[in-house]
Amino acid sequence: MLTVTYYGKLADLTGKPAETLALRPSVADTHALRRLLDARYGAEGVLLDPRVRIAINDVIVTEPFAIAAGDAIAFLPIVGGG
Amino acid sequence: MIDISPAPIDAAQRFAAFERRITGAGAIVAFTGLVRARNAEETIVSLFLQAHPVLTRRGLDEALADACRKWPLLDHEIGHRVGTIAPNETIVFVATAAVHRRAAFAAADFLMDYLKTQAIFWKKEVTSRGACWIEPRPEDYDDHGRWN
Numbered sequence: 001m002l003t004v005t006y007y008g009k010l011a012d013l014t015g016k017p018a019e020t021l022a023l024r025p026s027v028a029d030t031h032a033l034r035r036l037l038d039a040r041y042g043a044e045g046v047l048l049d050p051r052v053r054i055a056i057n058d059v060i061v062t063e064p065f066a067i068a069a070g071d072a073i074a075f076l077p078i079v080g081g082g
Numbered sequence: 083m084i085d086i087s088p089a090p091i092d093a094a095q096r097f098a099a100f101e102r103r104i105t106g107a108g109a110i111v112a113f114t115g116l117v118r119a120r121n122a123e124e125t126i127v128s129l130f131l132q133a134h135p136v137l138t139r140r141g142l143d144e145a146l147a148d149a150c151r152k153w154p155l156l157d158h159e160i161g162h163r164v165g166t167i168a169p170n171e172t173i174v175f176v177a178t179a180a181v182h183r184r185a186a187f188a189a190a191d192f193l194m195d196y197l198k199t200q201a202i203f204w205k206k207e208v209t210s211r212g213a214c215w216i217e218p219r220p221e222d223y224d225d226h227g228r229w230n
Contacts, residue, residue, distance in 0.1 A: 008204030080205030082197035
């Protein structure tokens with residue numbers, strides 16, 4: 001299983017702040033996960049935008065990055081500043 | 083010291099506490115950022131600030147370390163609100179202390195530019211017409227670029 005958390009406007013886009021997903025063999029890395037979720041939520045490319053960064057287990061990764069069962073994945077949109 | 087919390091920030095109290103714990107400083111600079119009551123067109127009802135539970139603090143730690151490499155700071159402090167914040171309330175408090183004023187001024191300025199463009203916060207502005215997530219302005223990025 002994967003835990004996926006959506007921050008900022010992405011939670012509004014997906015309609016949820018977080019979810020648990022079963023890890024599929026076809027979703028081996030972050031690029032595949034982006035494609036899967038962008039299609040699932042009809043995000044029209046928002047989740048494919050490289051300005052949306054991905055953190056795995058609290059580390060922002062350089063993509064594509066392999067994902068594994070148990071990973072906590074966060075989708076981080078452009079920050080708004082403090 | 084870094085504090086990220088939904089609790090209100092009492093800037094005067096924070097400044098007084100910061101001043102009390104500093105020894106040997108010749109200068110203290112403090113900045114308080116408030117939620118504006120209006121944007122360019124509308125009345126602001128509230129701001130909602132979201133942080134990442136780990137990455138936000140880590141980024142602030144790195145920015146403070148960077149500031150300490152650039153300037154000889156004696157101490158520093160960042161307090162930042164998260165959650166729902168009303169107009170005129172304090173959203174951020176930054177303080178720096180140094181032997182000489184230039185270092186304290188520059189470090190506080192640098193930290194605020196980091197906070198405005200790089201810090202991992204997401205900000206939703208709620209106005210009388212609805213809500214929208216907002217991003218830094220081009221001039222905010224220009225300001226941050228001064229330090230590279």
